[in-house]
Amino acid sequence: MNWMAYSYVMNDKDDDQIKDNYYMIFVNNGSKKKQFFEKRQETHVLINNIVHDLQGLIIENIDTYKDPEKLVEIEKSSSKYNKRENESWISNLVYTVSTVEDSTVLYAYLSNDLVRKIKAIAYVKDCLPDSYAELATNYNEEDIKKETKWKGVGVKEYTHMHLSLLSQGKFSLDHIDQYDYNYYYPASAGENIDMIIMDSGFNFNHSEFSNTNDRIARCSTFIKDGIPVDISDKDCRSDDIYIKNHGECVADAAGGLDRGVANKANIYGVKIDIDPLLGSIKYIDIIAGLQYISDHLIRPYKTVINFSFGKYYHYEEQKSELDHYEKLINEITTKGGIIFAAAGNHGSGTVKEASKEALYPCSFENVICVGGVEVMDPNTSNDYRKAVDSNHGSNVNIYAPFDMDLLYQDSNGVDKEKSVEGTSFSSPLTAGVAATLMSEHSEIKFTTEIMLTWLTELGLKDIISNIPKEENNIFINNGKHINYSSNDIYYGCGIHSGNLECPSNEYCSEDGFCRNLEIPYNNSTTTTTTTTEIMLQSTIIEMNTTTTLVFPTSTIEATMIEVTSTLNTIPNPVETMVESIMNDNPTISITLTFMESYDTITTSIEEDIIDEETDTPPIDVGDIEIEEDEIDLEEDEEEVIDLDLYLDEEGNERHEINEYRIKTLIAKKIMKMQWKSLYYQ
Template sequence: MKNSFLLISIFILINYCIGSYTKNSYFTVAILRDKSDKNYDDESITIQNKINKLVNDKMNEIYKIIEENKDSYILENGEMDEKLNELSKSSSLKKRSDKNVEFIFKNDIRPNNTYNPSNEITKRNKLSSDSSVEYIPFESVLVSYTCPILNYYAINVYLSDVTENIVCNLENVYFCEPVSKIEFLDHQFNKRDNDNNMKINKSNLNEYYDIEAIKKETNWENVEVQPFNFTGFSNPLSLISQGPKVHYGNTYDENYYYPSSAGKGIDIYFMDSGLLLNHEHFDTYEGTPYKRNITCDAYFNQSNQIFYNDEQTQNECWDPSKDHDESSEYKFDYDRPDYPIHGISVASSAGGTLLGVAKKANLHMIAVFDSSNNIVKGLDYILQHGKPHKTVISLSIGTDGKKRAEEDKINELIEKGFIIIVSAGNDNMNCCGYRNTPLSKYDSTIVVGATNSNIINNKYIKSYYSNYGKCVDIHAPGSVVIPLIDSQSVSYKEIDGTSFSTPIVAGVAATIITNEKTLIDMSIKDNIVGFDSSDTPNRFINNGKKINFTPDGGSLSLKCGPLANNAKCINGCCSKDGKCIKFNDELASEQCLIENGCQNDFGYCTTPEKAIEECEKEIMEYDICQIDTNYYDSLSHRCRIISSDKCKMFYERIHTNQTVCTIAKKYKNFEKNISNFDRKKYVTFMYDCEDECDTFLEECYYDGNYNLSNICNNFKTNLCPSFYDYKSNANYGFVCNTSDLPSELYSPDKITNMYNYMKEILKYINNDYEMDAQYK
């Protein structure tokens, strides 16, 4: 009996200790005066003042609860949470008065809504000499305003487990929900880069297109045409301004066609990592009839306080929590966490001068960091300063968990006439109806998925990373060219993710608001392949121009053979009736056969037997790539193989039917991945390889800065050697594909040097350590 009592006592004590040292966190606390109240902004001044008083009173009540329960904020290390340090300041203020002190909490997002009992409190003063209460203006990190949402007012409160239980059950507390972190939804850099400066050059265009035909189709008053000068890069702008019906053998039309209005007079707002202004990529066209505004309207600091558009904001429109020298020249650097690459990229894609869709739209950046509460504040800023029916909001960010305050605020703006466009996310999962997904979890937004930035067999292909599901309203190219802005010059990189398909849709929305058409009506229907669910709406973004042209002469019916001046098909076969047919054309298995009249002198022609023979040779050449992705032993070895450039090219050709095997498999069933290529299984395996690469970079790659001892231990336990150096084929010696990583950090020479360096260090540390002979 005594033993049982002792065990119960220990159990209670352990649970008490666990409960005493739990994590403190911010919560959104919603204050509701009366359910019958209208939306705050639609209420009378009298009711608004009553709500303001209730909210301030409730904030004082909550603050006192925190003071009375400050011991519940003790951290696991036994120290008091540093955010509670402000209690000494508040206590000192109260001691200065011989009356009861109530705080008037500073409202940085809506200063005019601050409770003001004397109508003139701008500094510490007394209501009157006979008042029993002294009101003192106060700025707190523990209890602060968020903003009104619908008919309630949200505040931001720092709670422990103990105070959460008390505060969330107070009278007039409508609901409580935890605040979460903000995530920027980029996927990864592509290997392609370019250091050349590119300009829009309209004078050198070969005008094979028909401007009048474009005007007739689109009802645009005037048409602008921008050529594409980035050889080897994806070209998303051309895809959104023409249809997918590109005849095989024709030269693809790389131009971007758009209305001359180009979003003039429309505001695009971003909430993102920040922006660098005063650069040619964000030209305001000063002194022209289409002058526009590009501004950093506001940013949030580490304490989630908002700062508005002024000289300081212009200079600090990126994460103030990171160290940076305001006086230094800005420069792109992979090692600089403060460089706002994500914000620059989304703004450039939506409305950049060279790479953007809506080149004359006004661009507004609100730099948000850390807290989902800042998204709600940012939306309230747009509600107050934006123009309904002439404002597009582009959000390439996400939060963990579905938040009622976020959803209600989004719905409030949409009801007022704002267009909100959000990213579907990059997890290759159904993002609809799940809590732990990006802002696509909110039904009223326009949700954007991503496709590859090319056309295969007259089809768009869903990007392997893009989320899907019935809530994904529309798709756009996910691979974009972005400017890496330096103080001296600018270089370019390709990056992909739904973060960048989203601002493309926002840019199109900005260009068509003035033309009174909707995104859905103008989209190209049922032309995307590769979906992992049948209920995903099959829509691809289009700006109104669907007619196709070609530099080969305007028409899209490229001919070959004697009837076309003996023209040859460079890629594909010349059919009996003189048309160029590529392998990925579903007609290729018939039209490219000699027995069916294929013209051998003007392109590739074959027989079923010859196609089978050539396909078998190709299979042998790429035999190393055809591994069993279900077999999970030696994952790093298989990732080295399948992630190589050679094998990635092989699987891309198989998936897009750009190989002679496309013809051959019509006449023979091939094993492995030829006849029955399982794209979903391949994508899943590639995700596993990405995780394996991340493990390597964290555990085994020493860059000279930190974790040398940990990495040495990982080598000694043989975790790291398994990632390395199959010297029989150097192309497969590194678990990560180096072409997908920054070359300045992960060049083959640097990898080899680092590996040799680590072996020498290990020999020095432990003389009896010998690496397995296979890795010497």
Template structure:
């Protein structure tokens, strides 16, 4: 009996230890918190109200959360909860039988067996603190069930290394194409129109858009937990601060700045929907205006390793127009790159060389040092393979760094602030915007790391981009096509005819190997040799 008693104590101790360690090791996330609440009369009311003891606990936890904002890794979640709560309070049509209380950060969701269940977003340290409250009975971390999908959530995370995953369905080609590798119906039966991107989505990254005519009132910029506004107006090299949703020529029908911004970080049409976007409105696109704006931002707004500058404009210049090696634009760009800024520029739509050495003509600002030059591509499907080729109007040649889609479908608001429009613009202006958005994704996933143009190009855009993907290029033009880090190609209907990342990471059946080209071959053939590129992860290979 004594031994049984000791054994029981030991089992209880081990159970408590496991439970304790589980709580202490809990990561930041959403939790259900069980609160003692024996008030049956409260549970039986038609409108479920919060009892006094539960309300006291809610207030205590709310104050604890507010006082520890700076300890959260992803404070954006709390900001979104507050925003949604404010919207709900302003909605007079809302009708609910549950009293959710005043706190946007913690609220009741159910009453079961003399317990009230609260819902909140907590850090592991806050869980440890709250579990000591007298009426707190326990915790349960919220579990996210995965809907049946044509892709593997866990495989995408393992493949990309992202902190978490978001998927936008039925997107245009300019989004779907940059989050998957080369599509071929030989391997994948139905093209995947989804856009895959990290949950950070450019959070805490500043994109300065040097352009004209911005209107940030469109729903593409409706998420208010980031900045999306005009910042500066520049005319004759004089910089004026502005804090408005609209800036530029209100009679303009072009809305170039609005469209570029929508591609970079629009909520529905953009690459990095959580990035901060600042419109720098130019009266004219001049070198002096550019220098003045860069100097002003460097002095007042630049945050090192969190800044991207997008230049969706350009023109040709003779090198003889610059005295010696001096260039005011190049110097200020270099100085900003040295303190953690990334520059991206459109390569131009003249269908000619960006560096015409024979005629001493150079496309600027795309050909400055420390600027990523972006060309444009179109696509077509022939013989069951999707080909990406240089757009006829896109500039080309040595000096292009990377290519991105040339044709787009974008929603924006006209400058009269009354009409919502959908447009199908084209040009390297928007190709540049795509690359700026992808750069923001990489920055947002790697906050705390050092960034500049060279690091972004070498360690991210070139590392994750698709080499030799672009067809119809000449004059030593690199064929690099932009990618945000996800190269797995999925089929919308889940049907595959190959193996490897170009076929949804499908594996070959027994006694077959996955060749370097992604075909399942009979075991024993030369394609099954590791030295010939046999893919060991997706089949059986030999030495």
């Protein structure tokens, strides 16, 4: 994977541009070669003397430093290390790091001029700037950048499942040895994006929002009985015993430093009054909250809003309420806000046609509705299963982790962990992903429609069980699909297995395993009076997105190639193959036969030997046989090939249109079967 890489900050070629810096001074301490130090008895005494000599040299040349005050700061910190084993005194201006045999390494803060002088000292073997090493990791940052197009990569190492799942493809222990608990995200992390959370209450004093130098995290207003009251405090927690910490945990999922997704996004809390008897919020406060957001908090195309609440409304009897509700939603989105809402935790559909009810705001057209998926134990399962309590429906656009461990702060100011479940937390996770995409692509004016397109394109499709086939089946992903193994052990290839490549004689199959790519052939030839043949006997080529096909050269007069598709469809590039062969062999006939039982295409190419003393003989135009069951053509779509169109009055082939006819027929059949396009290298 990512081997330790060393790189020097600077080298001798850059001497004129070198600034004051820390250097490693490699010294011959004389333990083997005494000619430099005949009066030295003990190695440690020798080293101490060298250190003191160099310290004096540094002080004498202080005027050569670009920043002399840095030396004063370094010397002040020397008291921390004023005594070391075998040393009478140690100064941080220069000190010993390591001694082995006749070699000692000293560390010093030097100016450019001093480096030249120290290199000239007889006992100094070399003086080099300090170097840096990348820590060995189980991931490859450059591969991640290449796949995601992120400018920088942020990594929360060995974090929580609800985060790590956001930046993985569908993993399998058949490909990796251990699940990768890292969460990878764009380094911009929601920077300069406003996240507005309307919920029960908030407390931005705890450690999850401690990076206030990088962003804003505060309460914005308190809505009660339809009246907003501006507040600017960081603590506006709810006193309700039933819903306590709900808003705090929602905010943590969206943008907490450790447990959240967009940890650089601005967070504005809109607190809604909670009914003490019902533990719920009133419609009038929701409307007032939406109005406040629309009037005061929208920055066009820089605003993400989360609603972790919902209610079933009768969409006929409560039409007036819903109409006004939706108009406010549409006004916010028209101004450039993007709204996410929870799908609800009733374990049912978001739309109940029998009772003419639907869950709102989830069911509004301009709201991205988020359902929940149970977080699995990756050591035993990779089953992405819709949570039993999560709602579903055609208006649920996407799914995210349903259960997670989040942080809040108790009344004594102590950070506490809380295990929570519900689409209330799936929604802010997804909103957080949206915020990171917006910060990473600041050049794009994200609307609800554009954001939903992005999330749909990046999401993992059709992997969630317990969802009806006709409904959206998309699991949230932030753009990174490569699966790494935490111990760097792999059993496959490609994005399934750390982006590993296969050996040169193998290719990576669609299911993520290296397969042999061997084309056995028989070079035996037979000669007759009319035809010379070279046959590739029983040639089988398994095809996937990275397979390279090698076809015979133009000198071959007769060839049989059998291609087996592993993609459940016949590949597209047959037309390209045919065109290439026809360009080199203008007098060939082609027969394509699709074998239903083996999903195999057999291409037979024959060329007749032309007698120089006669005109070009007729060419068999062949036919194209396709099983109707396989391509599911309607009866009125069947084509009849009229051979008279391709023969002259004497029954001979009209050569000027033969090539065009063959290409057209093949193209039509390929198009009708909607073959899956493949990339060939």
